Amino acid sequence: MTPEPIWLTIARKEFADALRSRxxxxxxxxxxxxxxLSAGIxxxxxxxxxxxxxxxxxxxxxxxxxxxxMALIAAYLAIAGERExxxxxxxxxxxxxxxxxxxxxFLGRSGVVAIGLTLGFVVSGVATAALYGGLPVxxxxxxxxxxxxxxxxxxxxxxxxxxVTSTRSRAMTLAITAYLGLTLLWDLAPNAxxxxxxxxxxxxxxxxxxxxxxxxxxxxxxNALVQRQLxxxxxxxxxxxxxxxxxxxxxxxxxxILVAWAVVPLAVGYLRFRRADLS
Amino acid sequence: xxxxxxxxxxxxxxxxxxxxETRAIHERxxxxxxxxxxxxxxxxxxxxxxxxxxxxxxxxxxxxLDRVGLDKTAxxxxxxGYSKGMMxxxxxxxxxxxxxxxxxxxxxxxxxxxxxVRLVREIARDHADRGKTVFFSxxxxxxxxxxCDRVGILNRGQLVAVDSIDGLRDALGTGxxxxxxxxxxxxxxxxxxxxxxxxxxxxxxxxxVRVDEATAKVDVIDQVRSDGAAxxxxxxxxxxxxxxxxxxxxxxxxxxxxxxxxx
Numbered sequence: 001m002t003p004e005p006i007w008l009t010i011a012r013k014e015f016a017d018a019l020r021s022r023x024x025x026x027x028x029x030x031x032x033x034x035x036x037l038s039a040g041i042x043x044x045x046x047x048x049x050x051x052x053x054x055x056x057x058x059x060x061x062x063x064x065x066x067x068x069x070m071a072l073i074a075a076y077l078a079i080a081g082e083r084e085x086x087x088x089x090x091x092x093x094x095x096x097x098x099x100x101x102x103x104x105x106f107l108g109r110s111g112v113v114a115i116g117l118t119l120g121f122v123v124s125g126v127a128t129a130a131l132y133g134g135l136p137v138x139x140x141x142x143x144x145x146x147x148x149x150x151x152x153x154x155x156x157x158x159x160x161x162x163x164v165t166s167t168r169s170r171a172m173t174l175a176i177t178a179y180l181g182l183t184l185l186w187d188l189a190p191n192a193x194x195x196x197x198x199x200x201x202x203x204x205x206x207x208x209x210x211x212x213x214x215x216x217x218x219x220x221x222x223n224a225l226v227q228r229q230l231x232x233x234x235x236x237x238x239x240x241x242x243x244x245x246x247x248x249x250x251x252x253x254x255x256x257i258l259v260a261w262a263v264v265p266l267a268v269g270y271l272r273f274r275r276a277d278l279s
Numbered sequence: 280x281x282x283x284x285x286x287x288x289x290x291x292x293x294x295x296x297x298x299x300e301t302r303a304i305h306e307r308x309x310x311x312x313x314x315x316x317x318x319x320x321x322x323x324x325x326x327x328x329x330x331x332x333x334x335x336x337x338x339x340x341x342x343x344l345d346r347v348g349l350d351k352t353a354x355x356x357x358x359x360g361y362s363k364g365m366m367x368x369x370x371x372x373x374x375x376x377x378x379x380x381x382x383x384x385x386x387x388x389x390x391x392x393x394x395x396v397r398l399v400r401e402i403a404r405d406h407a408d409r410g411k412t413v414f415f416s417x418x419x420x421x422x423x424x425x426x427c428d429r430v431g432i433l434n435r436g437q438l439v440a441v442d443s444i445d446g447l448r449d450a451l452g453t454g455x456x457x458x459x460x461x462x463x464x465x466x467x468x469x470x471x472x473x474x475x476x477x478x479x480x481x482x483x484x485x486x487x488v489r490v491d492e493a494t495a496k497v498d499v500i501d502q503v504r505s506d507g508a509a510x511x512x513x514x515x516x517x518x519x520x521x522x523x524x525x526x527x528x529x530x531x532x533x534x535x536x537x538x539x540x541x542x
Contacts, residue, residue, distance in 0.1 A: 009332050020320060086316030090373060093280055093310040094333045095302055278282040 006096050007104035014108025018074070024116045027070050031120025034066060035059035036127035043131060052132040053230050056143050059124055060226045063147045064219050067117065068183050071154030072175045075109040079162040079273065080171035089278060102270050106159045113151040118144060142229045146258075150222040153261040157182075157218075160265030163273035186217035205242040211249055218261040221254040280310055280383070293381060306334065309379035311370050313386045313416075319359035323349060323369045326358065327376065336377035343372040346405075348398055363390035371402065382406050383414045388422060400426050420520040430520065434528040447523045457496050459486045459503055460512040468506055473498045 018024050039055035079102065082088040091101060121144040129135040157178055165171040190213040194202045202210060215224040228237070228251055237245045281301045290297040292304045317326060327340045344354050347368040358366065367390055374382060387399045403413045403426050417423050423430060424444060431441040440447055461484055470479045470488055475495030480487040488499050496515060504510060 003335050006333060009329075013329055017318075017320065082316070084316075086312070086314050087318055089282060089312040089315045090317065090330075090370065091333070092282065093305065093308075093312055093374075094330055094376075095305045095335070096333055097302065275284050277284060 005100075007100045007107065010096060010101060010104025011108035011111065014078075014105055015111050018109070018112040023074055024112045027074070027113065027116030028119045028123070030066065030070065031063065031117055032123035032127075034062050035121065035124035038062040039124055039128045040131055052128055052135055053139060055128045055132060056136075056140055057226070057230050059121075059128070060143050060147065060223075060230075063117075064150070064223055064226075065183065067113075067147055067151045068154045068179055068219060070116075071113050071151045072158045072179055074113055075105070075155045075158035076162050076171050076175040077168060078105040078109060078159055079269075080165045081162075081168055083166050083278065084168050092278070098274050099270060102159065102163055102266070102273060106155060106266055109159065110152045110155045113155055114148045117148050117151050121147065139230055143226055146222055146225050146229065149255075149258050149262075150218060153218045153258050156262030157265045160267075160269030163269030166276070182217050183219045186220060187214075190214045206240060208241055208246050208249060211237065211240065212253075215249075215254050216257060218258055221257040221261070224254045225251055225258070280305070280308070280312070282312075306377070307380045308383060309374035309376060309381070310383040311367075311374040311385060311387050313389075315370055317358045317361075317366055317369065320357055322357050323354035323361070323365075323372075326369060327354075327372055330373045330376045334377040338376055338378070343375055346375060346402065347372040364392060364395050367391055367395065368398070371399070375402070375406075378409070379411065381412045381414060383416075385416045386418070387415070388417065388419060396422070420524060424520040432524060432527045439527050444520060444523070447520075447527075448518060455490060455493075455496065455518060456516045457488045457490060457499050458514045458516070459488070459500065459510055460484060461486060461503060461508040461510055463508060465503070465506040465508045468503070470499055470502055473502055 036059075038058040038061065041058055079088070082091065092098065096104070121140075125135055125140050125144075128140075158175060161174045161178060162171050165174060190210050191202060193213060194200075194206070194210055211224070214220045237249055281297065281304075285298065293307055295303045297304065321329070323344075324340055327338075327343055330336075331338050331340070340354070341351065344351060349365060349368045349372065353361075353365060358369065361369070367387070371384075371387065374384070382403070384399065384403065387403075388396045391399065400422065403415055406413050407428075413426075415423065415426055427444075429441060429443055430447060432439050432447075440450070442450060464481055464484060464486060468479070468481070468486070470476055470486070473495055475490050475492035476488055476499065477491050478487075478489040486503065490496055490499065500510060500513065
């Protein structure tokens with residue numbers, strides 16, 4: 001029997017640790033409760049013609065805000081915490097290389113976030129089905145998968161942050177900055193650019209580049225993808241543009257952006273971490 | 280151990296390049312690092328199981344616990360509740376996983392009570408007796424002296440000496456000091472003429488003689504008696520590693536100097 005690769009051993013241990021610390025169950029509980037609530041909200045608004053698609057849309061809006069925080073919290077200390085406590089010296093005194101450690105940590109924490117989100121969404125799916133008497137399964141499954149991808153992207157960002165910082169407090173500062181920058185500030189950026197370019201705030205119809213800019217952040221890409229998933233390809237975008245959508249607004253582009261947000265910070269983190277002095 | 284990246288130059292450990300072949304090195308080396316940490320939430324046993332799986336070793340956890348004197352009930356508890364001494368024992372057990380060819384102990388006695396210090400010494404000896412190498416780094420010179428076969432002295436990043444302690448003594452001529460208590464110091468003391476005597480000091484009824492050669496000690500005693508004094512007491516002090524250290528690094532050792540030993 002060939003032994004399992006060393007990064008898998010590390011990923012397993014990370015996963016087991018997260019189960020022991022109940023981090024994963026925290027994610028399940030928060031996602032289950034919040035998305036169920038937001039799915040139910042449109043029932044309470046009088047006159048809103050809410051179907052289960054609307055409910056899933058509402059749940060994904062919430063997830064777009066919550067998932068980045070949870071993924072960042074789940075992973076921002078993965079390396080920096082061990083570096084500060086000194087356990088990194090013990091691990092790297094054993095056979096694992098720095099790359100294997102980083103990859104194993106990314107995999108393990110991603111697994112925790114992915115399974116936590118999936119279980120949480122299953123609960124809210126059941127709640128939605130009960131409230132609306134039905135559930136569009138494929139749209140729901142697609143939204144769950146996209147939410148998992150968003151979570152993994154932020155785990156990648158968090159691990160990247162963790163790899164370039166040597167103390168817990170610096171990692172926390174960077175994680176908060178990343179959250180504010182990528183979710184809250186980024187929403188303002190397209191508006192500001194629009195104002196600069198056209199001299200007025202964006203109205204009902206917007207230029208195509210505006211939507212691309214919006215979708216360039218992980219949360220923006222996620223929202224764009226979920227929207228298309230729920231409302232059908234193209235129609236929502238064309239309504240927004242008042243015409244046909246250019247090729248660069250294809251869902252594949254946003255999918256690529258989301259994946260890049262997982263991979264690029266991880267790669268940058270690795271390059272820095274590989275050359276770091278540990279003492 | 281690849282904790283620090285070089286600016287230039289090369290180094291080898293056990294014949295492997297320290298930059299290019301780190302995996303091969305880490306598979307054959309066990310290290311107790313200085314300033315390490317452990318996982319507060321994991322039990323001692325889980326630590327060892329993790330280390331064994333990462334090293335692809337087949338050690339028995341209970342054997343390792345035995346070797347470092349950590350009892351089995353303590354091993355089931357999480358490390359967050361361990362004392363410094365227990366953590367050190369566990370870290371030592373992690374270093375022993377896979378019966379490494381080279382065991383590196385960096386300041387292994389910090390935080391240990393005298394029993395723990397003796398344990399570290401025993402483990403180092405035991406490992407050396409198995410035909411393995413132990414690299415022992417410490418600022419506590421008496422420990423280095425009692426454990427190490429060969430001693431290296433680092434001064435400001437430069438290796439200034441490597442030899443056995445006897446060899447270092449011989450090389451420096453910081454031999455031993457013979458102290459004689461006599462009834463009366465004879466007027467015609469002719470000790471300085473003896474071959475191997477480097478320094479003679481007289482204080483009241485004690486004569487202190489530094490000799491560089493072992494055979495000179497007896498000559499000194501004989502000479503004092505033939506000069507007409509009765510010898511009441513004799514003590515002989517070998518120069519300690521501390522003296523040797525001072526001699527090699529200048530009288531005021533600077534911060535960051537550490538003797539390193541090898542067995």
